Amino acid sequence: MAVSVTAALLIIGDEILTGRTKDKNIGYVAKYLTGIGIDLREVRIVPDVEAEIVAAVNALRQRYTYLFTTGGIGPTHDDITADSMAKAFGVGIGHDPRAVAMLQERYQPGELNEARMRMARIPDGADLIENPISKAPGFRIGNVFVMAGVPAIMQVMLDSIAPTLETGAKMISRLIEAEGIPEGHYAEGLAAIAAADERVSIGSYPSFSANGFRNQIVVRGKDAAAVEAAAEAVIQLLARLKGDRNPL
Template identity: 65%
Template sequence: MTASDTSSSPALVTAAILVIGDEILSGRTKDKNIGYIAEYLTNIGIELREVRIVPDVQEEIVSALNALRSRQTYVFTTGGIGPTHDDITADSVAAAFGVSIDHDPRAIAMLSERFPADQLNEARLRMARIPAGANLIANSVSKAPGFNIGNVYVMAGVPSIMQAMLDALAPTLKTGVKILSDTVRAGLREGDIGTALAEVAKAHPDVSIGSYPFFSDEGPDTNVVVRSRDAQKLAEAMAAVKTMLAAEQARLGV
């Protein structure tokens, strides 16, 4: 793949995802959140820069969280805010920010909308433990809230709940200029166009150009994707890519 550096683009808002859970690392649970969040953020003008997956170990969570939140505009975490002993995300986030954590009356009120008082046992009340100073993220599915502290947004790992939380918090986020993209099928293998494509990318440093090989009924092929926040620069780069592809097809007799 060939890509140019787009870090100088205007109105850049960046993000990272921190996925928390032994079950993801073991393969027992297949992550369905990363792709959803990535597409969601792209559509609202936030560029996903990093994704990390860490186990249910507080030191690992704190270390990753502090690294990510120092580099990106936002960090979104998924997993580890449930009722069981290994759901330690809230405690870890509190530790990362150096604040206390306790049962939050607002969170208890949300849980009470679903559970009668006699069912709000110790395990369920764990989901109401919120770091001091955090804002709550509404959960229209199961009522147990997520929360936001600093530039970190803590969400559930269950996809339907995470998606509801993301919808709830999205209007509060700062967004940048949306990334536009265009795709052309090369009709050639990635190795056939790699050198020429690098030259096109070099000539258009303000766009991102990537090549993605695939197999079809006709054999190996490549999609070339051009991405930019500037529609004119996108069109100019795509025109150059198409000119290059036509030249390479002619050279190879395709």
Template identity: 70%
Template structure:
């Protein structure tokens, strides 16, 4: 019987849009998706931002979808000429694309038939073989094809789509994070000892995070891991290191 841990479920995010790269629109989706995935036991490994250029989108989709369990995209599925994400994803996975009757019916829940012009119908163009992702807010759906999840860029709509698609995703063991206060100990004082502890516990992620607070400078050390025993062992060693260094300062 193997003692090997199950392979982690991994993900990447591809943010699409000139408005993000120009700074006109400030991204609010990356942090939300990252936290959502972490709470689901999915490791977010990479984030990319690309312009509204077909070649760039196709290349990024193909690079990321083959590297990770899931690829989440945001942006570029609206009614205007520069909303080309659906076409690019279809090209990347090698399928055709056209108006999907299911998606068209969803749009008609919100739009009168006489108002469903060619521009609005662009939002119903779905790659062949894709599953739709419901959008309870504006009705224009996202979609999932193979391991690529295509969602809107508007944060409230994207968040609703995440809730819709989440039950279809594989998940892994959740990561537990614990914070250890290092007080006003400088990072340089404990960096070497922390490196030794990190090397001794390869299954635990250890990070040091300085900050300025109203009370003054402080450091926090965060340990993350899926195995409670390994996490507890690393925490005990870190606390012992900090206690020894504090004692040496007094």
């Protein structure tokens, strides 16, 4: 049986919930993890409220192999992710000499003020995640990886983390064009194909363009033979429907 390694993503920040900032990390993380064989099973967004962060962290880290978080590790008063992580794990927090040394690489003497030193506050026992862009590190504590919210920085942190992660079988997918057949015509048959093999999942994705409606069906799974068989069943279903609609 294919090994399943699971993950959740926790987005932290009032600015996401108010719409002031448009999140660009969910899609990137989902695609990245899928590509290395980790199933992203859940995404949550919480405000900069300690109790909300702690509750989400403690729920998600127990449910999945890994929890990744973005946001809330900057220098301002509302950057409370590090403190919230320490509370979630029941450990202390303070200025980590390793993190201070990293910040000293970026800031000149006298520039490392109290606000910037907040970025060196790391929960006890955590490992650092390097940040080659702005030097302020993320950290790992338990199975939780705490990363920056800025997309470019989050991405390099994820690159740094990836080699340390346990991974499972990679997801295989087949895309099939429904070519003008409305969803309502193939929905019943598609449901039957999906129910026939729990090793695959099947989704139907309509879209609209200048050329009209377009329906695409995607078959996913980690067993190549099962994916291929389900995809072939979908193709045959669509062929039958086309034949019914366009008799000779």
